Amino acid sequence: MLKLKKIFIFLVLVTCVFTQAISQDTLSGNFPSLKIASGLHVIKDVVTVKGEMLVEPGARIEFLDPGVLVCEGAVIIKGVNKNIEFFGKQKVEGAGLIIKNIDSSNVDIQNAVFRNLQLPLFFDFAWKRNAVNISENNFINNVGKVSVIQVLNTPFNFNLDSTYVNFKITSNLFSGNNASLYFEDLKSDHLNFEILNNTFVSNSVYGFKNYNISTNIIYGRSDQVFSRFTAKIEGNSFAYNYLVDNLTDTIVHAANFGVYGTDKSFPLKKNYLGTSSIEKIKKSIYDQTLNYNAPKIDFEPFLNQPNGVNPTHVFKVTNLDDTELVDTIIIKEPLKGFTFSANNGLDFSKSTLNYTYFKDDSTLKRTDTVLSFDKQPNGNDYKLTITKLANAGKKIGYFTVGNMADTRGNYVPDVKVGYISYLNDLRRRKLIADLVKDKKSEDSLKRPPSPIDSIKNVFQKIEAPVKSKFEVGLATGGSIFLGTVSSPNVFQNVMNMYNGLTVNYTIYSNLSAGLTLAMFKLSNSDYNSSNNEQIGRGMSFSTSMMSISPSINYDFVDNRLYTKARRFRPSIGLGLDLFSFTPTGKYLGKEYPLQPLGTGGQLIDSGKKVYSTMSFGYFLNVKLKYQLNRFNSVGVHFSYHKSVSDYLDDVGPDTYPDVAKLLAKSKTNGDAAVYFSNPTSRSISPGQVRASPTNPSDNYINFGIFYSRRLFK
Numbered sequence: 001m002l003k004l005k006k007i008f009i010f011l012v013l014v015t016c017v018f019t020q021a022i023s024q025d026t027l028s029g030n031f032p033s034l035k036i037a038s039g040l041h042v043i044k045d046v047v048t049v050k051g052e053m054l055v056e057p058g059a060r061i062e063f064l065d066p067g068v069l070v071c072e073g074a075v076i077i078k079g080v081n082k083n084i085e086f087f088g089k090q091k092v093e094g095a096g097l098i099i100k101n102i103d104s105s106n107v108d109i110q111n112a113v114f115r116n117l118q119l120p121l122f123f124d125f126a127w128k129r130n131a132v133n134i135s136e137n138n139f140i141n142n143v144g145k146v147s148v149i150q151v152l153n154t155p156f157n158f159n160l161d162s163t164y165v166n167f168k169i170t171s172n173l174f175s176g177n178n179a180s181l182y183f184e185d186l187k188s189d190h191l192n193f194e195i196l197n198n199t200f201v202s203n204s205v206y207g208f209k210n211y212n213i214s215t216n217i218i219y220g221r222s223d224q225v226f227s228r229f230t231a232k233i234e235g236n237s238f239a240y241n242y243l244v245d246n247l248t249d250t251i252v253h254a255a256n257f258g259v260y261g262t263d264k265s266f267p268l269k270k271n272y273l274g275t276s277s278i279e280k281i282k283k284s285i286y287d288q289t290l291n292y293n294a295p296k297i298d299f300e301p302f303l304n305q306p307n308g309v310n311p312t313h314v315f316k317v318t319n320l321d322d323t324e325l326v327d328t329i330i331i332k333e334p335l336k337g338f339t340f341s342a343n344n345g346l347d348f349s350k351s352t353l354n355y356t357y358f359k360d361d362s363t364l365k366r367t368d369t370v371l372s373f374d375k376q377p378n379g380n381d382y383k384l385t386i387t388k389l390a391n392a393g394k395k396i397g398y399f400t401v402g403n404m405a406d407t408r409g410n411y412v413p414d415v416k417v418g419y420i421s422y423l424n425d426l427r428r429r430k431l432i433a434d435l436v437k438d439k440k441s442e443d444s445l446k447r448p449p450s451p452i453d454s455i456k457n458v459f460q461k462i463e464a465p466v467k468s469k470f471e472v473g474l475a476t477g478g479s480i481f482l483g484t485v486s487s488p489n490v491f492q493n494v495m496n497m498y499n500g501l502t503v504n505y506t507i508y509s510n511l512s513a514g515l516t517l518a519m520f521k522l523s524n525s526d527y528n529s530s531n532n533e534q535i536g537r538g539m540s541f542s543t544s545m546m547s548i549s550p551s552i553n554y555d556f557v558d559n560r561l562y563t564k565a566r567r568f569r570p571s572i573g574l575g576l577d578l579f580s581f582t583p584t585g586k587y588l589g590k591e592y593p594l595q596p597l598g599t600g601g602q603l604i605d606s607g608k609k610v611y612s613t614m615s616f617g618y619f620l621n622v623k624l625k626y627q628l629n630r631f632n633s634v635g636v637h638f639s640y641h642k643s644v645s646d647y648l649d650d651v652g653p654d655t656y657p658d659v660a661k662l663l664a665k666s667k668t669n670g671d672a673a674v675y676f677s678n679p680t681s682r683s684i685s686p687g688q689v690r691a692s693p694t695n696p697s698d699n700y701i702n703f704g705i706f707y708s709r710r711l712f713k
Contacts, residue, residue, distance in 0.1 A: 027061075033073070036061065043067035043094060052076065052105070055112075060085045063094025063117060070098045074105030074129075077112050082138055082411070084112040086120065093118050093143050100124035102155065107132040118144035123151040132167045138311075138411060141176040145206040145246075148174060150182045154190045164189070164229065170196045173311035174217070175413035177203045178244075183220035187227035187263065197235040199311040202413050204244040205255050213286050213294065216258035217241040222295050223261040225629045230267065237272040237306035237343065238284070239315045240327065242420075248427050251420045258286035262630060263295040272303040272315065306343040312406035314415045316341040320383060331418035332394040337373065337385040338417060345407035346382055348375050353386070357397025358425070362432050371399075398422040469507075470711050475500040475637055477704010481522040484691040484698065485539045485649040487529040494528065496521035498702050510556070514573065516549045522581075522648060522700055537690075538680035541594065541649040543583040551575025551621060569625040569633075577617035577641055583650040587672045594650040597666060597673040600690060601657030604665045611652065615645035623706075631710045638703040648698040650676070651691045656684045 025041045027034075033051035038058030044067050052074040055061070061069070063086070075097070077084055088094050096117040099107060107129050114120040120142055121134070139148050154165060174181070186193065200217050207215035217238065220231075238256040245252050256273055259266045266287070273281045278300075282289060287297040306315050318339045319325050325338055340346070353373050359365040376383040384401070398418035406412055478495040486493050500518035507513055525540035553573030583594045595613055602608040621639035628634065646652040659674050666673040678684070 027069075043069055046070060049073065055079075055084055057083050060087070062087055062089055063096065064089045065092045065094050065118070067094030068096065068098055070100060071107075072101035073103050075099065075107040075109065077109045079111035079113075081409075082111055082113050086112065086114045086117065088116040088118065088143065090116065095144075096120040096122065098122045098124055099129070100127050102126070102128040104130055106130050107134075109134045109137060111136050113138045113140065114148075115140050115142060117142045119146055119148075119150065120144075121149045122147070123149075125152045126155045127152070128154045129165060130163075132165060133170075134172060135168065135170045136172065138173045139175075139177060140173065140411070140413070143178055145178050147179050147182045148177045151191070152184045153188065164192055166192050166194070168194045168196070169198060170194065171309065171311060172198045173313070173411070173413070174198065174200045175202050175313070178206055180205050180214065180216060181218045182214075183218075183231070185223070185226070186220040186231040186259065186266065187222045187229065187261075189226045189228045192229040193231035193233075195231060195233045195236065197307060197309050199237045199306070199313050200241055200256070201237065201239045201313045201315070202416075203241045204251075205241070206244050206246050208247070209245050209252050211243055211253045211255065211286065211290075213258035213260045213291070215243040215253075216255045216286055218256070219258035219260075219286070221261040222259050222263040222266045223630055224263050225631070227263070233268055234270045235303075235307055235310070237303075237310050237313065237315060239272070239274045239306075239313065241274075241284075250423045250427050254280075254284035256284040257297065259297060260291070260294045265296045265298050268297050268299045269301060270303060271299070272306045273299060274315075276304045305341070308344055310343055312342060312344040312346070312408075312410055312412050314340045314342050314346075314404075314412070317415065317417055320385070325417070328420050329418050330421040331397055331399070334389040335386065335399070335417075337383065338399075340382045340384065340401075340415065342380045342382070342406075342412075345377075345380060346412060347405045347407055347409075348382070350405070351401060351403045353384070354400045354402070355397055356400065356422070358395045358429070360395070362429060364426075364429050364433055396422055396425040469505055471504040471506075471708050472711060473502040473504065473706050473708030475502060475516075475518075475704060475706035477637070477702065479520040479522055479545075479700060479702050481524045481649065482699040482701065483524075483643075483649050484646070484651045485524045485526055485534075485541055487524075487531070487534075489530065490701075492528050492530070494523050494525070496523060498704055500702075500706075502706070502708070504553075504708070510554060512553045512555055512571075514551045514553055514575070516547075516551070516575075518545070518547045518549065518702070520545050520702065524649065536680060536682055538682075539649070539651050539690075540679070541583045541585055541651070543581045543648055545579055545581050545648075547577050547579035549575050549577045549619065551619075553621075553623075567627045569627060569635075571623045571625070573621045573623075575619050575621065577619060577643075578614075579617065579643075580614050581645075581648050582613055583648065585650070585676050587675050590672075592669065592672050592676070594676055595647075597669060597676060598662070599650055599657075599673060599677040600652055600654030601662070601677070602654070604657060604661040608654070611645065611647040615643060617641050617643040617645075625708070633708050635706055635708075636704070637706050639701065641700050641702065643698045643700075646691070646697055648700070653689055653691050655687055655689055 027041055027043050027047050030048045034049045034053045036055045036059045038056055040060045042062045044064045046068050048070040050072050053071050055077040057080045093116055096119050120139055142148055203217050205215045205217060213219050241255055242251045243253040243255040257268060285297050288294050317325050320337050353371045355369045355371055357367055359367055371386055372388040374385045374387055398416055400414055400416050402414040404412040477498045479498040480493050480495050498520040500516050502514055502516045504512050504514045521544055523542035526534040526537050551573045553571045555571045557569040584591050585594055602610045619639050619641040623635055623637045625633045625635035657677050662673050663670040
């Protein structure tokens with residue numbers, strides 16, 4: 001009988017495993033359209049949907065790294081009571097949803113849960129839809145450190161009357177996430193943001209110890225240009241959001257909202273910002289107070305507590321006597337309890353109270369104790385009196401109240417009391433443990449995530465940011481030759497037209513690379529000189545130049561950011577020239593190319609060869625740019641070029657050729673060859689050089705004005 005029972009249990013287990021395997025649907029490849037029905041679905045790589053994607057209630061989509069779902073058409077996700085889930089597999093978390101392409105449809109995401117993902121929602125560069133609605137969703141415990149939601153710009157359009165996207169993020173819960181919400185432009189001509197009645201509670205934004213714009217739970221840009229629509233951010237609740245240091249895993253700073261750009265101010269009114277103290281609110285936002293180049297955030301009037309329409313959460317924790325319980329409290333003495341203030345009624349019927357603390361003074365051994373408590377409601381305030389005490393040894397620890405719900409059955413984020421001080425002590429203990437093991441302390445520091453750890457970084461750090469670093473310009477002005485056939489006085493030489501096209505790429509904050517394509521003319525005559533020897537020589541020439549010139553430039557002002565205080569932006573650079581040239585001259589009203597004539601005796605001397613009309617050079621350039629706005633700039637440019645070739649003017653360090661030999665060699669154009677070899681027919685001594693034997697090199701300068709434009713935001 002026992003044997004039969006074991007066989008029966010085995011068959012049941014096999015049947016369950018087989019049933020689970022059958023019910024699991026693995027999505028892969030490209031789809032013209034896709035309907036994801038109720039049940040479990042797995043995404044292990046890039047899945048692309050060209051048309052409509054519909055997700056039905058009851059669907060659960062699991063992402064395994066590098067799994068990502070790319071949506072190029074309509075997106076319709078409408079759950080019931082949060083019964084649609086997008087989640088990552090533990091330790092191999094996938095990315096999430098990427099919205100890309102231009103399509104005349106909508107994105108509608110309601111009543112879904114996004115958890116344990118690398119990048120839950122990413123609106124890719126140059127995406128576009130008619131409208132976007134993200135409402136009543138839970139974004140909880142997502143592990144990626146880049147963004148929870150990232151919205152890049154739609155295609156740039158000069159037409160202000162063009163269509164725009166209404167982009168709504170309303171009544172969502174963001175809790176336990178490791179990254180920000182990033183909006184490339186919170187002011188835009190083409191995106192009208194409404195961020196209303198959301199809850200941002202207990203999120204960590206990973207960075208380093210310096211608090212900046214991007215280390216806030218929401219951040220973005222606000223410029224004076226392209227600002228037909230200003231994001232409406234109202235009715236939201238921000239509580240217990242912190243900057244966490246990547247290296248030490250310790251909490252550094254309250255971090256709610258950051259903004260940068262050229263605008264003077266940005267509205268953030270009618271939100272609850274974690275406190276009723278203006279001074280404490282200022283410490284949780286990054287604006288002009290900390291960076292004079294940033295806009296000023298106008299956060300008054302603000303809410304003293306969250307609205308009831310926001311997703312339910314605990315927004316304040318106090319002592320039992322209603323005195324302030326600071327978030328940096330060090331808990332060693334057993335607490336008798338605390339009071340929770342929520343924006344809606346709470347249900348503690350399934351909740352638990354845990355106290356986690358260290359067993360001794362130095363090791364990492366921890367104890368997790370379940371405590372009992374009584375609750376005493378007073379409206380939406382709840383006094384929790386601890387009836388079972390712990391931590392008799394007075395070791396640093398923290399309380400966790402979990403498994404809460406509101407009176408409508410909705411998920412409520414856990415609350416931790418004393419967690420900041422606990423993390424600091426944990427860090428100290430880890431360093432001690434590493435020293436005991438004879439390891440270098442720096443080996444124990446938690447490194448930031450690898451820049452190629454998953455597909456989300458491919459989109460974040462390669463595609464859009466690279467595009468924003470390109471700048472294209474048009475230059476015009478003059479060119480002056482300073483070689484053999486020129487006057488020492490620059491202003492006595494002939495000036496010709498210069499035209500150029502430049503492409504610039506920002507490498508680092510003050511270093512950029514450039515490439516210039518130029519067409520210009522060089523010409524001059526010895527008769528422009530005040531030197532009698534040159535006038536007696538009587539040489540003249542004209543040459544058309546075509547050059548391609550890469551360069552490296554040092555920018556004295558960070559050219560990645562535009563600020564009204566730093567409109568003038570000087571730079572200096574070094575570069576190389578690769579150019580072609582064709583020196584010509586006039587004889588009896590006819591234009592002759594000089595190189596084929598061998599005017600320096602190259603054709604009659606077996607020891608010489610005709611010079612090449614392709615050559616190299618190098619140059620120094622100086623620019624002064626005036627930034628009109630973030631995209632457009634004008635300026636002046638000057639560059640000094642030194643050529644490797646001595647023959648831009650056809651006059652190199654060659655001796656005057658024998659006239660008879662030159663006539664015999666150049667039967668067709670012999671007269672012209674003789675003329676250009678010695679235009680004034682002056683008497684010459686044996687071995688006399690046509691050019692200066694000590695300084696025969698050819699140089700020139702280009703100068704003028706330019707207009708440049710940054711191509712992408």
